Every structure is written in structure tokens, then in C-alpha cells.
Amino acid sequence: MIWRERIAESNAARDAAARRRVRRTVGKRDGMRCEVDGRALLNFCSNDYLGLSQHPEVIAALRDASVDGVGSTASHLVCGHHALHDALEREMADWLQAPRALLFGSGFVANLAVLQALLRKGDVCLQDRLNHASLIDAARLSDATLRRYPHGEVGTGERHIVAAGGAPALIATDGVFSMDGDVAPLHDLVAVARHHDALLYVDDAHGIGVLGPEGRGSVAAAGYGVRDVPLQLATLGKALGTYGAVVVGDEDIVQYLSETARGYVYTTALPPPLAAASLAAVRIARRADDRRDTLRALVARFRERAAQNGLDVLPSDTPIQAVMTHDDRRALAMSKSLEDAGYWVSAIRPPTVPEGAARLRVTLTALHAPHDVDALVEALARARDTAFEAVSP
Numbered sequence: 001m002i003w004r005e006r007i008a009e010s011n012a013a014r015d016a017a018a019r020r021r022v023r024r025t026v027g028k029r030d031g032m033r034c035e036v037d038g039r040a041l042l043n044f045c046s047n048d049y050l051g052l053s054q055h056p057e058v059i060a061a062l063r064d065a066s067v068d069g070v071g072s073t074a075s076h077l078v079c080g081h082h083a084l085h086d087a088l089e090r091e092m093a094d095w096l097q098a099p100r101a102l103l104f105g106s107g108f109v110a111n112l113a114v115l116q117a118l119l120r121k122g123d124v125c126l127q128d129r130l131n132h133a134s135l136i137d138a139a140r141l142s143d144a145t146l147r148r149y150p151h152g153e154v155g156t157g158e159r160h161i162v163a164a165g166g167a168p169a170l171i172a173t174d175g176v177f178s179m180d181g182d183v184a185p186l187h188d189l190v191a192v193a194r195h196h197d198a199l200l201y202v203d204d205a206h207g208i209g210v211l212g213p214e215g216r217g218s219v220a221a222a223g224y225g226v227r228d229v230p231l232q233l234a235t236l237g238k239a240l241g242t243y244g245a246v247v248v249g250d251e252d253i254v255q256y257l258s259e260t261a262r263g264y265v266y267t268t269a270l271p272p273p274l275a276a277a278s279l280a281a282v283r284i285a286r287r288a289d290d291r292r293d294t295l296r297a298l299v300a301r302f303r304e305r306a307a308q309n310g311l312d313v314l315p316s317d318t319p320i321q322a323v324m325t326h327d328d329r330r331a332l333a334m335s336k337s338l339e340d341a342g343y344w345v346s347a348i349r350p351p352t353v354p355e356g357a358a359r360l361r362v363t364l365t366a367l368h369a370p371h372d373v374d375a376l377v378e379a380l381a382r383a384r385d386t387a388f389e390a391v392s393p
């Protein structure tokens with residue numbers, strides 16, 4: 001059967017390139033310590049940057065709200081829109097200083113929904129080459145023309161807008177790039193958007209809660225608001241420690257999305273207890289400067305120690321620190337030896353990153369201790385040396 005042949009062929013190709021993927025099963029968790037397939041590890045690959053996923057107030061909010069039931073029972077426009085969803089949207093809009101917020105099932109779905117609702121045939125959608133897969137797929141699934149520019153090279157991107165000869169343009173970018181950890185060149189993007197009357201959409205999945213005043217993210221950190229960035233995505237499953245996503249921004253655009261975005265209209269609303277947990281998490285995140293300070297200090301410590309040990313780390317001031325191996329097998333070997341030493345750091349290989357850009361994606365959180373970071377860097381340096389010997393051609 002053609003389908004089986006196709007799958008077998010793909011499996012064989014991924015086997016040959018060391019690109020098979022395996023799922024690991026997490027058991028008990030206690031802060032960043034967790035049981036993985038029965039083994040105790042210190043987690044350095046989660047996006048729980050502020051350590052809120054196990055915060056007692058977040059857990060209590062979910063538990064208390066679930067006495068009324070779990071599921072929302074319908075989509076928002078039918079009868080699934082609960083007062084807790086509404087309260088979460090209001091809190092997010094207030095936090096991110098935008099007129100409106102709209103809750104989606106996940107960040108992936110939100111990106112598909114937003115771009116499909118806004119883009120039409122003849123439009124141009126400009127994107128950084130390293131944008132998240134959901135933004136790229138969203139533009140591909142729309143009728144617009146997708147133009148991708150080399151990472152960070154906004155000037156090259158602008159030429160695509162000029163070449164489109166006045167076609168409506170939407171610029172979509174990660175705020176913090178999910179695999180590299182660097183922040184988008186927002187000043188350049190805002191200037192280009194202004195000049196060409198383009199709509200700028202910033203997916204700040206990894207910046208919200210972490211960067212800027214009150215943790216309002218990369219847009220606020222760069223000094224911009226809804227006038228310059230009319231739409232932003234904040235995901236709830238990373239620094240906020242829960243699940244779901246919220247699009248915030250311009251009143252008219254968000255109202256339009258609430259009536260037309262297929263990924264919003266044709267899906268069951270998130271469970272209200274989850275909205276209660278997210279609301280509690282947002283309230284904690286807003287006042288969590290102590291956690292953000294801890295995190296910043298850990299990032300600086302990691303970078304300093306990594307440089308002393310000669311690790312090849314991409315430039316990034318965020319909790320996402322990419323330790324480059326370039327070679328897929330070397331990334332896997334390093335990840336395995338880190339695991340043997342008690343650390344969980346996953347190997348990231350193409351197609352998640354470009355060819356030749358395999359790496360270990362280390363993520364730091366406010367729950368790590370300085371000595372954990374020191375020990376991790378030592379383990380990384382040892383893993384690099386052993387992997388180099390083992391995988392050298």
C-alpha cells in the first residue's frame with residue numbers, strides 16, 4: 001500500500017540521518033526535578049521559565065474552579081464562553097495594555113486562525129526565516145504570498161514588500177526566536193511596517209512573562225505598544241505554566257477575529273478551570289520581578305561559565321540558550337551523556353532548525369539554582385569532549 005511504503009521510506013531516510021524522534025514519558029515532577037522513564041533528572045529543556053506550572057495558587061485556582069465542571073461544553077460563540085474566560089481576557093488586555101484580548105485553544109491554532117482570517121489572495125506575508133512553524137504554516141495555508149527573509153535581515157524583507165507593488169502586507173515575527181533565543185529586531189520591523197502601512201504581528205510565546213516591565217514581553221521591552229504592534233500573541237503554556245494562548249491588540253481587529261477566525265469560531269472553548277489557573281498565573285507573573293531577576297542572573301551565569309568552557313553558544317539574553325553542535329549525531333550523543341549525568345537537555349535537529357544547525361537547546365528557569373547551572377555547564381563541557389571523540393569521522 002502506497003501509504004505504508006511512503007512511511008517506510010520516510011522512516012528509513014530519518015534513520016539514516018539520525019533524525020528519528022522519540023517521546024519521553026515524564027512521571028513525578030518537583031520543580032525542575034522530574035522522573036523521566038523512571039529515572040530522576042534535572043530538567044533543562046522546559047519552557048516553564050517562571051516555574052509557575054506547579055505554583056500552589058495556580059493549582060488551587062484550577063482545583064477550586066473545577067467544582068463547577070471541567071469542560072466548557074461548546075465553542076465561545078455558542079454557549080462555551082464562561083465568565084472565567086472573560087476575566088482572563090480582561091486581565092491579559094490590562095496587563096499587555098491593549099484594548100482587547102481573545103483566548104484561543106493553543107498558540108499553534110491561534111497563529112493559523114489569525115493569519116487565515118486576515119490574509120487574502122494578492123496580499124504579501126513577510127516572515128523571518130526562523131519563525132515558528134505555526135506562523136510559516138499559517139501563511140502557507142492562506143491565499144497570500146509568503147516571503148521569507150534571512151534571519152534578522154529586515155532590509156531584505158522590505159524589498160519583498162516593495163516588489164509586491166503596493167499589495168497589502170502583513171509582517172509576522174517571533175518576538176523571541178524559539179530555538180535561538182534572540183529577540184526580533186523590533187525597531188527595524190516597526191519602522192518598515194510604518195513606512196509601508198503593513199500590519200505587524202508579534203508572536204511573543206517566549207517573551208511574555210520573561211521580558212520587559214511587569215514581564216509584558218519583547219514588544220513592551222522595546223518600548224512599543226498597540227499603536228505600533230496592533231496584534232500580539234501571548235501563549236499560556238510557557239512562562240505562564242498553563243495552556244492556551246491569547247491574542248491581544250487593536251479593538252477592531254480582535255473583534256473581527258472573534259467573529260471570523262476559523263480556529264476560534266469552530267472549536268470548543270478551553271476548560272474554564274484552566275482559564276482560572278491561567279488567570280492566577282498571570283496575576284503572579286505580573287508581580288514576579290524577583291523570579292525575573294533570578295532568571296536574568298542565571299542566564300548571565302550560564303553564559304559566563306559556558307564562555308569559560310569554550311562552549312559554542314548563540315548570542316541570547318533570554319532563558320533560551322542554544323549550544324551548537326551543528327552535527328545531528330553529536331547533538332544526540334551529547335544529550336545522551338548529559339542524561340547519564342542526570343540532566344535533561346534535548347537535542348534539536350533539522351527540520352526544527354536549519355540544516356547544519358543541530359544543537360542542544362538549554363532552557364533556564366527561575367527554579368534552577370546557581371550551582372545547578374554551574375554543574376550543567378561542567379557536564380556540557382564533558383559531554384562535548386566525549387561526543388567529539390565518539391562521533392569524529
Ligand SMILES: Cc1ncc(COP(=O)(O)O)c(C=O)c1O
Binds near residue numbers: 132
Ligand atoms: C514561537 C512560538 N509560537 C507558537 C508556539 C505554539 O504555541 P502552543 O504550544 O501554545 O501551541 C510555540 C511553541 O509551542 C512557539 O515557540
